[in-house]
Amino acid sequence: xxxxxxxxxxMRGFVFDLDGCVWTGDVLTPGAAQxxxxxxxxxxxxxxxxxxxxxxxxxxxxKLVRLGVEAKESEVLTPLEIxxxxxxxxxxxxxxxxxxxxxxxEVLAEAGHSLVPIDRAREAxxxxxxxxxxxxxxxxxxxxxxxxxxxxxxxPNIDPRLPLEDGEFLPGCGAVVEAVATAAxxxxxxxxxxxxxxxxxxLRRMGLGIDEAAMVGDSVDSDxxxxxxxxxxxxxxxxxxxxxxxxxxxxKSMSQLRRLLG
Numbered sequence: 001x002x003x004x005x006x007x008x009x010x011m012r013g014f015v016f017d018l019d020g021c022v023w024t025g026d027v028l029t030p031g032a033a034q035x036x037x038x039x040x041x042x043x044x045x046x047x048x049x050x051x052x053x054x055x056x057x058x059x060x061x062x063k064l065v066r067l068g069v070e071a072k073e074s075e076v077l078t079p080l081e082i083x084x085x086x087x088x089x090x091x092x093x094x095x096x097x098x099x100x101x102x103x104x105x106e107v108l109a110e111a112g113h114s115l116v117p118i119d120r121a122r123e124a125x126x127x128x129x130x131x132x133x134x135x136x137x138x139x140x141x142x143x144x145x146x147x148x149x150x151x152x153x154x155x156p157n158i159d160p161r162l163p164l165e166d167g168e169f170l171p172g173c174g175a176v177v178e179a180v181a182t183a184a185x186x187x188x189x190x191x192x193x194x195x196x197x198x199x200x201x202x203l204r205r206m207g208l209g210i211d212e213a214a215m216v217g218d219s220v221d222s223d224x225x226x227x228x229x230x231x232x233x234x235x236x237x238x239x240x241x242x243x244x245x246x247x248x249x250x251x252k253s254m255s256q257l258r259r260l261l262g
Contacts, residue, residue, distance in 0.1 A: 003235060005248065008214060009262035013045030013206040014197070015227075017217030018060060019052065021237050025165040028067045031254030036069055038261060045206035045213070048076045051192045051201070052220055053130030053156035053173040054082040054101035077202055079156030080191035084111025085192040086191050087126055091152055097121050099143050099176070100130025104156075118142040126152045126193060129180050129188065131162070144183035153184065157192040159222055193219075194226030203232075216257065220246055 016022050022032050039046055048071060050060055055135040057076040058074040067139045084107050087094055096113045105115055112256060116124040121142035129143060147153045158174035177188055192198055203213060217223025220238045223248045227234035230248045235257065238246035246251055 006211060006247065008233075008235070009255075011044065011212060011214050011233065013047070013203075013208045013213040014039055015047045015049050015202045015206075015213060015215045015232075017215075017219065017223050017237075018048055018050040018064075020163040020218040021216060021223075022048065022064070022069065023067060024163050025168075026067075027119050027165050028069070031258065032088060033068055034181035035254045035258050035261070040070065042261075045208060046071075046075055047202040049193070049202050049207055049215070049217075050076075050078050051157040051159055052175070053080070053131075053192070054161075056103050056104060056107060059103065074205060077198050077205075079198065081154060082197055082201065083154070083191050084108050084113065086133045086197070087111065087113060087128070087154060090189075091126055094126040094152075095147050097143060098130075098152070099125045099130050099135070099139055099180070100128070100146060101119050102172075104128065104130045120252065121146040122139050122149055124151045126154060127180075128154045129173075130156050131179050132176055135179075137144075140179055143154075143180045147180060147184035147186050153180070153188045155185050155190055157222065158188070158190055159219065163218075186226050193222035194229060196226070199226055199230045199232065203230075211216045214249075222255060236241040 056074050061071050061073045061076045093112045095116050097116045124146045125146050127146045155177045159172040160174040161169040161172045163169050175212050214233040215227035216235040224234040226237050228253050233250040234247040236242050
């Protein structure tokens with residue numbers, strides 16, 4: 001950590017990853033609720049930033065509340081909050097083949113794009129691939145052919161796994177994306193972490209500068225790399241241990257993070 005970087009107790013706001021950090025599966029991380037409550041009690045800003053490719057902010061906010069964590073919808077960000085606008089800004093109103101959950105299609109349609117069914121995949125000008133629990137060879141073929149044929153290839157994230165309780169996991173969005181990328185021979189454009197837009201939006205929502213907020217997450221590739229890319233303080237939450245020096249702070253428990261907050 002540089003000599004001029006603020007300590008965590010001096011930060012005015014915190015951005016927390018969700019999967020693997022605030023919760024794992026449907027279980028709240030021990031001590032997470034207490035840390036978040038302390039941050040609020042001290043009048044600091046909070047934002048929750050997840051790479052979830054299947055859920056928009058209101059779905060994630062509802063889960064936080066269900067697990068006992070106070071949160072407003074405006075404090076939650078997912079790639080689905082911006083993906084429709086990103087497509088519109090880069091390629092205009094588009095014909096989109098959406099491979100993923102229902103909410104991915106919803107946000108694209110709400111942004112003015114028309115959704116293309118898989119049996120007309122070659123009509124798509126943009127292919128957006130999220131984590132698809134109904135992924136099939138047919139869907140892989142449709143997406144890969146459309147991308148190989150010249151459609152833009154976009155994804156919320158390339159995270160390989162989604163952590164669950166008891167050390168289990170589901171294949172993440174990145175696993176599905178990699179199948180399409182390999183078959184099409186094209187790498188995707190990533191909208192979510194570690195790319196800057198969601199980090200920058202979180203800072204704007206909190207009304208803070210890059211030196212006033214810290215990012216807390218469990219992924220070096222998504223959370224730490226993304227935070228450092230925009231200049232934020234990075235806190236790696238690594239219950240099973242991690243490598244010192246990758247992030248500005250390494251914590252193995254929420255209670256340790258609580259102590260660093262002072």
